[in-house]
Amino acid sequence: MSAGALTLEGRYYDGRRPLPVPATLFVAGRQAVLIGERLTERFARSTLRVSPRVARSNRFIALPNGGQLECADDPRLDLLPQEVPSEGLVAWLEQRVAVTVASIALTAVVLLSGYVYGLPVLAEKVAARVPIETERELGEKTLAWLDEHEWFEASELDEDIRGIVSRGFDELKQGLPTEPHLRLEFRKSFVGPNAFALPGGVVVVTDAMVRAGESPDEVLAVLAHEIGHVEHRHTLRHLVQDSALAVVIATLTADAATLGGAVAGLPVVLARAKYSRDFESEADAYAFELLKERGRSPESFAALMERLSGKREKANQSFLSSHPVTAERVERARAAVDPDAPRVPRAEWPDRDWRGKEDTGECEVPADDGEAAAD
Numbered sequence: 338m339s340a341g342a343l344t345l346e347g348r349y350y351d352g353r354r355p356l357p358v359p360a361t362l363f364v365a366g367r368q369a370v371l372i373g374e375r376l377t378e379r380f381a382r383s384t385l386r387v388s389p390r391v392a393r394s395n396r397f398i399a400l401p402n403g404g405q406l407e408c409a410d411d412p413r414l415d416l417l418p419q420e421v422p423s424e425g426l427v428a429w430l431e432q433r434v435a436v437t438v439a440s441i442a443l444t445a446v447v448l449l450s451g452y453v454y455g456l457p458v459l460a461e462k463v464a465a466r467v468p469i470e471t472e473r474e475l476g477e478k479t480l481a482w483l484d485e486h487e488w489f490e491a492s493e494l495d496e497d498i499r500g501i502v503s504r505g506f507d508e509l510k511q512g513l514p515t516e517p518h519l520r521l522e523f524r525k526s527f528v529g530p531n532a533f534a535l536p537g538g539v540v541v542v543t544d545a546m547v548r549a550g551e552s553p554d555e556v557l558a559v560l561a562h563e564i565g566h567v568e569h570r571h572t573l574r575h576l577v578q579d580s581a582l583a584v585v586i587a588t589l590t591a592d593a594a595t596l597g598g599a600v601a602g603l604p605v606v607l608a609r610a611k612y613s614r615d616f617e618s619e620a621d622a623y624a625f626e627l628l629k630e631r632g633r634s635p636e637s638f639a640a641l642m643e644r645l646s647g648k649r650e651k652a653n654q655s656f657l658s659s660h661p662v663t664a665e666r667v668e669r670a671r672a673a674v675d676p677d678a679p680r681v682p683r684a685e686w687p688d689r690d691w692r693g694k695e696d697t698g699e700c701e702v703p704a705d706d707g708e709a710a711a712d
C-alpha cells in the first residue's frame with residue numbers, strides 16, 4: 338500500500354433517498370473508489386471533502402456527485418482534503434444529516450416540554466408553515482376517511498334545500514381570502530345537528546343541522562362560524578396540538594406522507610369536537626362580523642343556539658351543566674346585532690314539509706361539548 342492509502346467503511350447517502358446504504362471508500366494515490374451493493378463510483382482524491390472533527394461523532398466525506406459517506410472518525414481522515422466551513426456555520430450545519438436528526442429530536446423535546454405552556458403558540462406557527470395544498474390534501478383525506486368509516490353518509494336532503502344553503506354559503510365566502518378553498522359538503526350523520534370545518538376549507542354540514550334551522554339564515558350563521566374556523570386555520574392548529582410531533586417532523590422534513598399519517602388523529606379530534614374556548618370565541622366573532630357584512634343578523638345564530646341547547650337540556654342535563662358556554666355565546670351574538678344595519682331579504686325555506694319524518698335530534702345530542710353544535 339502506498340502512503341495515504343486507506344479503506345473506510347461507512348454509510349453512503351446518495352443525496353436523493355433519505356436512507357443510507359453500506360459502502361466502502363478506497364483511497365489510493367490520487368484516486369478514490371466508492372463500492373457498495375450495485376454501486377461503483379470513482380472520484381479524484383482532490384474532490385473529496387472531509388467534515389471537521391466534532392467531539393467523537395462520525396465524520397462525513399462529501400463526494401463530488403452530491404452524496405456523502407458517513408464513517409467513524411479515523412486519524413487518517415486528516416490526510417484527505419478537509420472541508421472548510423467557509424459558508425458559515427449555519428450552512429455547514431444544514432448539510433449534516435446527523436445534525437438534522439438531532440434538531441428534530443431537540444424540537445420534540447422543546448415541544449413536549451412546551452406542551453402545557455407554549456403549545457398553542459407553537460401550533461399556530463407550525464400551522465402557518467404548512468402549505469395550503471398540504472392542508473387541503475389532509476382535509477380531503479379526512480373527509481374520505483369519515484365517509485369510509487360511516488361517520489358520514491350521503492345527504493338525504495332535497496336538492497332544492499341544499500341549493501338554498503349552497504347559494505347562501507357562496508354569498509358568504511365571496512371575496513374572502515379563503516374563497517377558492519371553501520367548499521360546502523352535505524352529509525347525513527349519527528352525530529346529529531352539527532357542522533365541521535375540515536383542514537383546507539371543506540365545511541361539512543349535517544342534514545340534522547339543516548333541518549334544525551327554522552330559516553336558511555340560521556344554517557348560514559353556523560356556516561359563517563365554520564368559515565371563521567377555516568379563515569383562522571383552527572382545525573389544523575388543533576390537529577397540530579393533538580399530534581404535534583408527527584406534524585412538526587413532517588414540516589421539518591417537508592414530507593406530506595408523514596403529515597398524512599396524522600389524518601388518523603383527526604377523526605378523534607372531530608369526535609371530541611372540543612376546540613378551545615379561544616377558537617370558538619374567535620370563530621364566533623368572525624361569524625358575527627361576516628354576517629353583518631353580508632346583510633344578515635347574528636340574531637339567527639343566537640336563536641339556533643338557544644333552540645339546540647334547549648333540546649340538549651332535555652336530552653342530557655348534566656352534559657349541558659358542565660359546559661355552560663352556550664349562554665355566553667348567545668349573549669355575545671345578541672350584543673353583536675346592529676339594529677340599524679341594512680338587511681338583505683331573509684331567505685325562506687320552501688313552503689312544504691320538506692323535513693320529513695326525521696326529527697331534528699330530539700334524542701340526539703350534538704356530538705360536541707356544549708360549545709354549541711357548531712364546531
Ligand SMILES: [Zn+2]
Nearest residue numbers: 617620711712
Ligand atoms: Zn366552532
